[in-house]
Amino acid sequence: MEDQLMFSDDDTPVSPTKLVWRVLTVDDDPDFQRATAFALSGLEVLDGHIELLQAFSYREASMLLAEQRDIAVILLDVVMETDDAGLRLVRSLREVIGNAETRIVLLTGEPGMAPVQEVMHDYDINDYWTKSELTAERLLTVLTAGVRGYSQLRSVARARRGLQMIVESSNALFCSKSTRELSAKILSEIALLLDLETEGIVCVSAEESASGGESTVRIISASGRFFRAIDGGLDSLNDITVAAALQRCLLEQQSLRFDHATVLFFPRFQAGADYACYVDTERTLDDTEMELLKVFSASISRGLYNVALFSRLEEMAYQDDLLKIPNRNALIRMLDLTLQGEAKDERVLVLIDIDNFSGANTAFGTGYGDFILGLVANKLRQTFSGNVLVARVRDDLFAILGPQSEVRAADIVELFRRHNRPYEMGQVHSLSSVTLHLSDFSGTASVALQNARLSLKQAKRIGHNQHVVYNPAVQSAHAESYRLLLALRDAVEAGRISIELQPQVDLRTRKVTGVEALARWRQVDGRMVPPLQFIPLAEATGYILPLGDLLMRLALQAARQLADAGYGDIRTAINVSAPQLLQHDFIARFTTHLRDAGVQPHQVEVEITESVAMQSFETVCGQLAALREMGVAVAIDDFGTGFSSLSYLRLLPADRLKIDRSFIEEIGEVDDDKMIADAVIQIAARVGMQVIAEGVETQQQADWILQHGCREAQGYLYAKAMPCAELLVWLGDWPGRPA
Structure with a gap:
């Protein structure tokens, strides 16, 4: 039952049985006051009797008028404490108190003190008489006109106030x-x-x-x-x-x-x-x-x-149209109330997702999917009491909000298991879920739901039938990632992103054949942010497009500096991400950057990872073929760390494979017949590609890869990555370095 409303009995108004017109006389002459009172005694005007009020000064009248607004007529003397006391009272009543309904009749015993034409023009009064003219008969006429005018104005004012009240109350009603x-x-x-x-x-x-x-x-x-x-x-x-x-x-x-x-x-x-x-x-x-x-x-x-x-x-x-249970809006509303309530620490939010629901929809149609959703909704409604909110958030995602004692994710998942009939048609075989203890959370309902969904999404990446408990530290990591992304954007705009170049060496001739351009981010305080920390973040958010464009321009500028210094035969390797390569205008943009930098295509090598190569394979092949046709070399980075198919490798327009540093580190630690580096070298030879090893740090590693057919290498054994100016100095000294 809805709340009931009790009304107060205070300030009960009294309904009059006969009209009463209140008249105020303001005069400092006691004789005039007595005469006026006598003249008004027993007098009736417009079916109402007169109630007389008297004031003997400007101050006394002002106080009375401020308290009582239902005075019909004022008989007001001009001269009292001062020559203009009556006129000042008129201004006070109209302009300060704001009473426009009361009728004012100005009286004077000395007409010259307040000339009638000036007074009627300058003051809001309704009549003006000398006291000698105001006979009993004329007084009745004056009061009748005043009371009639007052009554009409009061009706208009009451109607206006009533309409205003109706307008104001309409807002409350709506x-x-x-x-x-x-x-x-x-x-x-x-x-x-x-x-x-x-x-x-x-x-x-x-x-x-x-x-x-x-x-x-x-x-x-x-x-x-x-x-x-x-x-x-x-x-x-x-x-x-x-x-x-x-x-x-x-x-x-x-x-x-x-x-x-x-x-x-x-x-x-x-x-x-x-x-x-x-x-x-x-x-x-x-x-x-x-x-x-x-x-x-x-x-x-x-x-x-x-x-x-x-x-x-x-x-x-607030109701899901299909399942007739609360929807996401209802969940957010209740979750907000719960987070603000005293019982917050005793409540949990559980999200449940049907594994591979989209696959079932695709295979059997939306009718089957709706049937499955109905099964889940009905089972949840039957299981929980009215203390627990069961809602559909979206698609196949359900939410349960209630006391910890009643809502346990493990028990919920068991509800849908039928061990004796595991393959029954229409049975939900696998659910993934996440539990968020509200005691571990501070924030809004929307953020709580987002965090829980993110945790569930991460759990489902592992596989089916997963259950996780929300960890506040995960949210802290997300907040830190977001902060880092904003800082990265500011760093790009402030010019704090740069590149360093790491030499690539021919192991037989010891000639420097190329350099790899590596991204560097130096913060305002001088600390460096590792590329492995900010490059994946940029790729995940799409910011890799402007960042990649910047790094490409910086690398091409370095290639131009190398050429100007007499090292035009050294190629500059530029890392290109999947979002960049798959842009429809990538070749046009790359060509523009080449032209702006004044660099020849043969001075450049584009590096992509094998995971990039396997994305939209036909599109990637087309882009790489266009690059090679221009004269740009193509290298496949981190080969062997992904899941690429060797059959696709033969079709890939590439010049070189790069052996990942993790395989180089195995040299001397793993038997030769088990070395993956050796397999990569042989695969490259089979598909007609050159090979280069990265991460070479010892002479033993350099000797091994050269012995097994890899002629080029880069790593700390030769040089670390360095700015272009420092690289030019290093190149000048390189031929004299000991073998």
Whole structure:
């Protein structure tokens, strides 16, 4: 049952039985005050009697007017403490207090002190008389005109305030999300609009029965003596008159007006269902009040319609259309509440993913997939109590949010195992899951869900039927990776990315045949970031495209410097990633960089890894063939560390294979007949490629590879990678180095 709203009985207004017009006389002359009081005693104006208030100074009148706004007419003397005290009181009333309805009649015993034409032009007063002219008969005429003007202005002001209140209350009505909440607001706003007690107002709805019979009238909100009748029928009001008025309103499908009550009707075509609201006014409402009620009723109708619409939208927004269980939006909403609640540390979030669901969909169609999803959803709903939220996040990803004592991933996975019938059609054979203990997490619901999904995705890479527990350290690593990516972007823009060149040597002639351009990142504090740390990060995020372009330009500039120094026969090897090579305009961009650097194609070698070579094989072959046709050499780096097929290797347009340093490190540690380096050398010979070894650090390694047919090498035995200027010095000294 929705929350009920009780109304306060404080500040109960009193309904007058006869009109009263309040008149204030402001004058410091006691004799004039007594004479005026005598003249007004027993006087009636426009069916109302006069209630006289008196003030004897500007200060006294100002205090009284600041507290009481329902004064119809003021008889005001011009000269009191000062010659302009009365005129100053006029400005104070109109401009400071802001009272525009009260009528002001200015009185003076000395006309010359305040000339009538100037006063009427400069001050907001309604009449001006000398005291000698104000006979008893004329006083009645003046008061009648003043009271009539005041009454009309009060009606206009009340209507304006009523309309303003309706506009303001409309916002509150439109924000209501349930019929109970809206009806409670209706009760309160009607009481304010009509200046009534919130004691005798009842809202009911006519609900259609499921069998199509007569509608059932239910009290959805009530105040005062009717409060206990909420959620009951009309008979629970214990008031035959009120019940009959509501019943008649619903039957006649129209609003009703009685001497001491009004019943408002809201039809279903405006409000989404039939509603009626009984208002105990204790008096007959005047025409202005009825017009205001009519306008307010239109707002109420729209509010009721919005509630019905909101209920439907709520269902659409927070319910999975296929499985009729909460969806991702509902999970996020509940997860947010849980993370902010006191029981957070006792709750867990478990994500469950059906292994190879997309494969099953592809093989058997979406109908089969929907059937499997239904099996999982029904099983989860049957397993858990109402304390546990079961939701579908997306596709075949489900979430369970609840107490740790009830939600255990291992038990959930067991729910779907049928050991005696493991191959039954429609059976879920394998699930992967992740558990996130909310006690280990601080952040928003969206971030919690993202982190859990990322952990599950990493677990599924291992294989089927995986279960992991979320580790906060993983999120820290992700945050550090993101920070590093931002720093890399800033480093590129600030020019802190550079290259160093490592020589490649012919083992027989000891001639330097080439250099490999290696990326370097020096941070502001002077520390170096290893390429193995930032290159994979750039590849994973796509930032390798601008970074790769930069490194290519730097390498080609180095090639130009080598040529200018007389080393035009030394080729410069440039590493190219898969995203770069697979760009449709890669050849055009590469050609532009060559031309801008003033480098000949034969001075350049493009290095790709074998894993890159196996991606989109036909496209890669086309790009490499275009490079070789230009005169650019092609090398396959890290050969033997991936999963390439030897049958594809024969078709690959490449000039050289590079033996990975991990195979060179085996020399002297592994028997020759088990050496992978020897196998790589033989494979290269079979497919007509040259071979080069990297990571050569000892003379033993150099001798071994030369003996087995590898003529080129690079590594610390010869030189580390160095900036181009340092390389040029090294090249000048190289021929004199000892063998």
